[in-house]
Amino acid sequence: TDTRGTGHAHDHELRVSKIQNGTVIDHVRSGQALNVLAVLGIDGSEGEEISIGMNVPSDRFARKDIIKVEDRELSQDEVDVLTLIAPDATINIVREYEVVEKSRVDRPDVVEGVLSCSNSGCITTGDEPVTSKFDVLEDAVRCAYCETIFREDIPALIDT
Numbered sequence: 001t002d003t004r005g006t007g008h009a010h011d012h013e014l015r016v017s018k019i020q021n022g023t024v025i026d027h028v029r030s031g032q033a034l035n036v037l038a039v040l041g042i043d044g045s046e047g048e049e050i051s052i053g054m055n056v057p058s059d060r061f062a063r064k065d066i067i068k069v070e071d072r073e074l075s076q077d078e079v080d081v082l083t084l085i086a087p088d089a090t091i092n093i094v095r096e097y098e099v100v101e102k103s104r105v106d107r108p109d110v111v112e113g114v115l116s117c118s119n120s121g122c123i124t125t126g127d128e129p130v131t132s133k134f135d136v137l138e139d140a141v142r143c144a145y146c147e148t149i150f151r152e153d154i155p156a157l158i159d160t
């Protein structure tokens with residue numbers, strides 16, 4: 001069968017074409033696509049093929065962002081950080097045009113070593129090496145050391 005999607009009922013709604021091999025990060029919160037790419041360290045400078053849809057209609061939400069990256073699969077660390085800015089994302093692994101694996105991201109209770117606290121008085125920003133640790137809340141993260149809560153500014157804390 002033709003897996004390139006000509007028979008799919010919703011194809012007239014496709015904004016971004018299907019990919020052959022790679023990862024589709026779907027159901028990303030509106031407005032977060034560029035932050036997701038920043039987390040993954042993807043900026044196109046290495047010739048990666050990337051498609052981004054922003055504020056496209058969604059079944060699940062009013063609007064969503066979607067990112068398609070050719071020839072790239074994600075590590076668990078990358079997925080963990082993604083959950084912080086795109087908690088409802090679905091990660092689809094595509095091989096030869098077919099979705100071969102689909103997983104909802106699982107929000108961890110705690111993330112260690114992936115974010116840096118931006119409170120200059122925090123012990124984790126001092127000279128002694130202390131691995132950062134944040135408790136993951138419903139819609140925010142809280143530094144386990146100084147208890148500062150970060151919400152919209154989470155992307156700025158990401159270690160890259």
Ligand code: CTP
Pocket residue numbers: 017018019020024026066068090092094096097098099102
């Ligand atoms: N996709 C793609 N290229 C492919 C196959 C799928 O870009 N070769 C994209 C689809 O456009 C969709 C996502 O990957 O955005 C997931 O594909 P699929 O599981 O077929 O769609 P749905 O069933 O609608 O997904 P869900 O139930 O997760 O919403």
Ligand code: ZN
Pocket residue numbers: 117118119122123124143144145146147148
């Ligand atoms: Zn702190």
